């Protein structure tokens with residue numbers, strides 16, 4: 001979270017926070033034209049100066065190498081093109097390694113893919129270029145000027161430098177004639193010295209035959225990226241530079257707290273993904289027209305390290321990207337429940353009252369959060385002993401009801417020699433250095449602060465050790481962590497961050513690795529919780545839970561993020577959907593927006609709608625600014641409390657499905673929330689849809705993001721049957737759009753025919769209290785009368801699942817038979833867990849009408865028993881009114897989830 005009012009040096013510029021007004025100050029942040037490396041490259045035609053030296057082109061199995069000449073500068077570059085068995089090609093362009101340009105360290109990505117190469121075949125070669133193939137992919141490398149065209153099965157996928165916008169600036173000696181900005185630039189009183197001079201690069205990437213591109217988070221904008229040559233604010237390129245943006249706007253290309261340099265393009269039959277593995281500041285232009293999307297990417301430093309992923313659809317591209325950047329760490333189950341946060345829950349009595357409030361109002365929740373005021377003067381890992389005299393007892397008390405707590409821990413360390421963290425880190429030399437080589441000193445919450453240099457593995461290891469329960473006084477194993485301000489935020493720094501000429505481990509300039517600071521801090525903290533868990537139980541320690549605000553590619557392996565300081569406005573509720581969908585498409589699905597909006601005071605209707613949507617956010621937390629009115633879910637009157645209770649209970653009912661989706665995210669990089677095009681890749685009219693979305697592949701959610709709404713026009717993707725998830729009523733076949741009535745009691749949600757969705761419907765106080773509960777299966781039939789789905793179960797807590805201690809079932813309904821069988825998946829150990837839980841209800845949607853009704857013949861493969869139960873017309877769920885009788889319900893079949901069984905549906 002950000003300061004309430006300007007603090008300290010230079011902050012007079014920020015002004016006061018005026019509730020209800022937008023305080024985003026565009027002038028506080030640089031535009032392309034005010035940034036030397038961007039303005040000297042944007043739209044500048046340099047590409048024809050770059051030529052491949054034909055005689056240098058060498059092909060060696062999976063690797064092509066060549067010399068790329070910059071004719072104008074008479075400089076040589078090394079070009080390397082490799083093909084990889086995981087379904088991508090990589091283009092590296094660097095100066096001679098002796099120049100020592102910065103490369104993203106290998107621990108940001110996963111290992112293994114480098115050596116799994118795929119052969120490249122030479123198809124033809126001429127004086128003008130060489131044509132290569134690898135699998136279905138054709139690579140045409142043109143020599144003069146340098147171009148690369150990628151196509152898949154004859155369909156154009158990507159062109160490099162076809163618009164002549166490629167550029168690569170070289171390290172060079174300083175000359176008197178050098179323009180201003182090459183060696184130094186000044187912004188709002190901050191001078192950035194550039195001892196290495198200009199070293200930017202420009203990538204010219206065209207997606208031929210595409211109309212839509214997605215990705216490059218984080219910003220508050222549409223899912224399908226708008227062109228940047230339009231009217232303000234879309235006349236500016238998208239920016240990738242992690243910044244603490246005070247009160248961001250809900251429709252703006254400006255970059256926020258995290259950066260993932262990944263873009264996807266999709267057309268019928270082909271999805272393309274690109275990832276530029278570069279952590280420096282970047283600007284990305286998008287232009288549309290002539291049946292293509294042209295993009296220009298300009299980065300301040302580093303090298304060209306471009307990964308190109310292709311696939312027939314989105315899931316294939318994300319699976320390939322996951323081989324490089326990794327998949328989502330499987331979270332503990334508790335962290336998928338509801339989180340209650342506020343700046344600040346004041347003291348132990350407040351904690352007790354809020355915790356008790358959930359119980360007395362019968363609203364489930366799992367985690368209570370403490371913001372910065374819980375510390376002794378913003379010295380993280382300490383407690384304000386007058387407000388929190390017995391923190392361990394407080395956590396144990398909350399934990400006695402199956403819940404957890406979270407404290408905030410930020411990367412700025414108060415410069416106070418009596419603070420053990422500060423003095424230990426200072427004497428060990430663990431801080432980021434300023435350009436003169438002494439400890440950097442910046443202003444943040446505690447006043448003067450230094451910043452741990454978490455880019456160093458040694459510093460991360462030391463940092464991790466601070467989280468064991470003997471080190472972190474007053475902590476218990478029920479306490480988890482929240483990393484805020486890790487862009488890093490520096491109140492008196494340029495653009496509220498660190499100087500680019502600060503120095504890191506290995507003498508790396510902050511300019512080179514700025515966008516990695518957040519992930520490294522997050523990593524060090526998560527390593528700390530892993531260490532704590534392994535001390536308790538070396539084999540089956542608790543999985544970490546650390547929320548971060550800043551992020552980069554690979555953050556999914558560390559923990560969730562949230563979208564930062566949003567506002568209690570309908571427009572912020574609305575933009576949360578494309579923001580989270582974009583994160584899912586760029587490999588970081590475990591994310592959420594603050595429910596209710598951080599700044600300002602939501603009214604009861606906004607609060608209600610936010611919870612009704614928020615229950616589908618992968619990370620589901622309510623949070624509020626220090627100066628807002630209290631807004632625990634029961635403070636808006638009994639009707640609103642009832643609606644919020646019902647929404648949050650709906651989340652808990654859906655957790656078996658959500659946890660199963662997280663398993664797929666963990667094994668194959670698939671998102672939890674999905675844009676409609678991702679599930680219906682052939683339907684062009686859905687490519688820009690960014691309000692309706694899918695939860696996995698089986699549920700369609702239609703947010704309500706404006707006040708006083710009584711009807712909404714729902715778009716139904718074609719080729720599927722849909723059932724109203726509240727009533728079970730089928731949507732008439734071939735309906736493209738339907739105007740449906742909405743009340744304040746809920747937002748429209750539909751099951752997709754063809755799916756089986758596992759649920760747990762008994763209202764409980766937390767995920768821990770659900771552990772032994774039986775399941776309900778919703779079986780929604782498609783046009784062929786078939787359906788399938790899965791259920792993944794493990795201890796919800798430890799790493800034991802990686803040794804096979806999990807249960808994973810496939811449910812299939814075909815030829816009137818529902819079968820449960822073991823799910824097997826290549827590349828993961830076989831599941832060996834059994835659980836004593838049963839399935840207590842099976843709800844069938846879409847069985848043809850039958851006069852006599854149906855009965856179910858149940859055979860348990862394990863026990864060999866057989867019995868018959870009549871289906872009843874019944875409510876869809878235990879929480880819905882009995883008058884909804886669109887479902888045929890099998891009650892009390894008591895099917896053991898761990899067994900193979902079949903349920904055959906026959907006429908009664």
Ligand SMILES: *[C@@H]1O[C@H](CO)[C@@H](O)[C@H](O)[C@H]1NC(C)=O
Nearest residue numbers: 327328329330331543666667
């Ligand atoms: C799944 O999550 C765990 C941590 O929760 C992680 O160690 C593992 O690498 C992830 N990926 C796979 C493929 O298991």
